[in-house]
Amino acid sequence: MNVEHLIKQMTLQEKIGQLIQILPSVYSDDHEDVITGPVAQLMKESGITSENRWEIGSVIGINNAAQARYIQSQYLEHNRLQIPLLFMADIIHGHRTIYPVPLAMASSWDIEAIEQMARQSAFEATVSGLHVTFSPMADLTRDARWGRVMEATGEDVWLNGEMAAAFVRGYQGTDLKNEGTLAACVKHFAAYGAPEGGRDYNTVDMSDRELREFYLPAYKRALDEGAKMVMTSFNVVDGIPATVSTYLLRDILRKEWAFDGVTISDWSSIKEVIFHGVAESLADAGRLAMEAGVDIDMMSGAYLNHLEEAIEQKRISVGKLDEAVLRILRLKDELGLFEHPYRGIETMTEQAVHLAPEHRAHARELAEKSIVLLKNEDILPLSNQKIALIGPFITSTDVLGPWAGSGKTEEAIPLIEAFREKGIPFSYSPGSGVEEEVDWEAAVETARQAEVIVLALGEASWMSGEAGSKTDIRLPKTQVDGLRKLAALNIPIVTVLFNGRPLDLRKVERYSTAILEAWYPGTETGHAVYNLLYGHQSPSAKLTMSFPHHVGQMPLRYDALRTGRPADIENADMRYTSKYLDAPNEALFPFGFGMSYAQFDYEQLTLSHHDCGHGDITATVKVSNTSTVEGDEIIQWYIQDQVAKVSRPVKQLKGFNRVTIAPGTSIEVELTISLDMLAYLHPDGSHSADDGYFTLFVGPSSTEGLSAEFALNRVVKEIQHEHDDEKTSTSAR
Ligand code: GLC
Secondary structure (H helix, E strand, O other), X not given: OOHHHHHHOOOHHHHHHHOEEEOHHHHOOOHHHHHOOHHHHHHHHHOOOOOXXXXXXXXXXXXXXXXXXXXXXXXXXXXXXXXXXXXXXXXXXXXXXXXXXXXXXXXOOOHHHHHHHHHHHHHHHHOOOOOEEOOOEOOOOOOOOOHHHHHOOOOOHHHHHHHHHHHHHHHHOOOOOXXXXXXXXXXXXXXXXXXXXXXOOOOOOOOHHHHHHHHOHHHHHHHHOOOOEEEEOOOEEOOEEHHHOHHHXXXXXXHHOOOOOEEEOOOOOOOHHHHXXXXXXXXXXXXXXXXXXXXXEEOOOHHHHHHHHHHHOOOOOHHHHHHHHHHHHHXXXXXXXXXXXXXXXXXXXXXXXXXXXXXHHHHHHHHHHHOEEEEEOOOOOOOOOOEXXXXXXXXXXXXXXXXXXXXXXHHOOOHHHHHHHOOOOEEEEOOEOOOOEOOHHHHHHHHHOOOEEEEEEEOOHHHOOOOOOOOOOOOOHHHHHHHHHHHXXXXXXXXXXXXXXXXXXXXXXXXXXXXXXXXXXXXXXXXHHHHHHOOOOOOOOOOOOOEOOOHHHOOOOOOOEOOOOOOOHHHOOOOOOOOOOOOOOOOOEOOOOOEOOOOEEEEEEEEOOOEHHHOOEEEEEEEEEOOOOOEEEEEEEEEEEOOOOOOOEOOEEEEEEEEEEOOOOEEEEEEEEOHHHHOEEOOOOOEEOOOEEEEEEEEEEOXXXXXXXXXXXOOOOOXXXXXXXXXXXXXXX
């Protein structure tokens, strides 16, 4: 389609219409509803009329093929220029087959598996008529109080970028004209994951350095991978609502990054500029958003009700309007919608694609790779012990997590079903609901005869996700009380956790013999957890977000700066250092931590040479599986810049190897250390590496393993350390 020619035929109203996103209900087939019912109220509030609804550009929330076909056909019967509607929705971790929540998926560190998940999700969504997903969510997160951490991939800037890129590749494939592809909309631009107090929608305030070093790179990585859209965030950045920030949307996104795709506001975030106190009226907010470069207004009514007048009064140029319209028309053309307005629903059927066996199989495998073994005092894997299944999440199907698209909890496999399918004899008692007391005394009696207690606890899915912020990140009290009562039996307890955020697990750690952090594993929950409990799969997942000792440590991050008074672990009674009186600085379970049923030893860290100024350094390490079972290990490489022009993190992840090691064998893996890995943002805005000394760390987590020194244009002795942050006050603290 020649969109430059098409736009010349469009009226001002038709152009403005392309910038509007509205709910499917305005195309309701219930004529009465449209005229008098709740839909009429919605239309009245948002300025939609029976006439102008045939000029709207996109719809949010389509979720099935029949609905998509009905609305598109009605629309094209009325649309003068036959410009098809764009259908968008939140496909965050699956459409009908639901995969683990993103924070769980991230713990797999399996980039290919995440890409495959996105590809399968795209297939299931496109056969339901969708064209765009509001994913990946690339917000960096360091605060477990914020409910949307479940939707993110964690606290590391580089890893978040790699995962966001995998989402984009999976959704978009190589050509959006191909069947089963979805356009990706990266969000929330920008820094939505850093609200003060961990409270959703709250103020975000940080230096430009912090923004550019930690919060922007993952969005950029998604755009470099070809993401077609960007969604603005609810929060302010530098005091200006992101949705009307010309710094973010024009200076950075359009000029520095040369992004020429479509921008969309978050839900009514243009109208929220009024509540931020930065616009006097909806018209004012709409003008600011247009000037900043927001192409699509999601649900605020600002553009539909006030843009025409602003253009007629020359407060907004037609040029800016045409820019936005052309970007939207180009996206529709890239998706092939002009030729195939029923794209995705012309040939394939939902029945044939949704919950396909290979989709469920991948959901199970990804869940198995996403569930983190946090503790295991020689009780897992289980064999033929007498089992008591206790707790609210033994039977609960509330295991899809927030943002579960069109997933149905009744299609999820609860843990108890997996035990039944396998014919494992067990006794069962709920003990409690998620929050309400049920009958822990009965649970204790049920458990008394068992040899092992499998205790399934957690948060209801509404306790995280959007607007799910909490000040107390412990499990509900009744659950911890029950755990304590069961612990009095002196029977080993395997605690399985279903939750959407890092929790304060001090009590759970004290009373449990083993802990599996299952997050919300999705449709295949029961099968995945069962396979790990009985060793059909060995846990391999590693945390991508730190679990604190106490919520008071929030925000918490492994890649913290050193401060001028690093806590001196060897000299703990030295009062005047940066530490708490009532809690450690460290995480209870740190970034990169996760256990396996196998045992891995790290040895022989060697460097090809020690000066990066003489060419890339190849670092090699030998990792041995000293156990009798095969296992996957995620070998992590970190680098510390010892001295720079700004204070630098104690270490930063620079690479990892996800490998399978057979029992009794060893492998060697390597990392190529290049100059770009050492570069950072200088005070003058340049991005480069300084001459000096660096420390390389390699190990099974961010706090243990081997280390060695190397340099850039300096001389280094060949030295190697055993490094464990818990024991030594290395220069890294
Ligand atoms: C929500 C979320 C955003 C989502 C959008 C559409 O408020 O902030 O992530 O994509 O609305 O559902």
